Amino acid sequence: xxLKKYKQLRIIITIFVSIIISLAINSHSYLLTLAAVLTGMVxxxxxxxxxxxxxxxxxITIQEKAxxxxxxxxxxxxxxxxxxxxxxxxxxxxxxxxxxxxxxxSLGMIFAYITLFMISIFAISYHFLNQxxxxxxxx
Amino acid sequence: MAVDNKLKVYRANHNLTQQDLADKVGVTRQxxxxxxxxxxxxxxxxxxxxxxxFQVNVEDIFFYKEDNDS
Numbered sequence: 001x002x003l004k005k006y007k008q009l010r011i012i013i014t015i016f017v018s019i020i021i022s023l024a025i026n027s028h029s030y031l032l033t034l035a036a037v038l039t040g041m042v043x044x045x046x047x048x049x050x051x052x053x054x055x056x057x058x059x060i061t062i063q064e065k066a067x068x069x070x071x072x073x074x075x076x077x078x079x080x081x082x083x084x085x086x087x088x089x090x091x092x093x094x095x096x097x098x099x100x101x102x103x104x105x106s107l108g109m110i111f112a113y114i115t116l117f118m119i120s121i122f123a124i125s126y127h128f129l130n131q132x133x134x135x136x137x138x139x
Numbered sequence: 140m141a142v143d144n145k146l147k148v149y150r151a152n153h154n155l156t157q158q159d160l161a162d163k164v165g166v167t168r169q170x171x172x173x174x175x176x177x178x179x180x181x182x183x184x185x186x187x188x189x190x191x192x193f194q195v196n197v198e199d200i201f202f203y204k205e206d207n208d209s
Contacts, residue, residue: 056165056166056167058167058170058179
């Protein structure tokens with residue numbers, strides 16, 4: 001399978017999956033949405049395997065840099081957002097003590113846990129990759 | 140100092156298109172374009188592959204270029 005044909009098939013699958021998802025959401029059938037996404041993923045993987053698409057080193061470098069940039073932007077943003085959402089409810093101000101603002105605290109807590117989860121994943125993956133690439137203890 | 144290369148010259152001397160060279164060293168044409176334009180520095184593995192393909196040393200193709208201000 002040529003790269004051009006693979007790209008064409010990828011577009012067709014994307015359109016097909018998008019149509020099924022929009023129809024499934026309209027009919028409130030979330031199981032069908034999940035099935036459509038999974039089917040799309042399986043077909044993409046099959047065609048990719050058949051087309052023998054290899055990720056070349058420039059693509060990998062771009063992905064690494066994009067991931068690094070995403071982390072550098074997303075982690076502080078969501079961390080600061082969680083603090084900003086948690087401060088009003090813990091400030092003791094009467095205006096924020098109403099039940100209307102309780103969702104802010106919940107949202108702030110969710111953001112805080114997401115931030116901690118992300119930092120933990122980064123630390124663990126850094127540790128393992130450091131060992132894989134020759135870094136010893138305390139280096 | 141910055142790394143420069145003569146990849147375009149070697150490719151032209153061997154009558155190869157960017158796609159031909161890309162296929163021979165197992166990368167995409169975009170990678171070859173980026174290397175020739177000095178927008179992407181290849182890995183040591185790819186640099187060795189390219190130099191082996193042209194049967195020259197790596198430093199014949201990739202070399203340090205002294206900056207004017209340094």
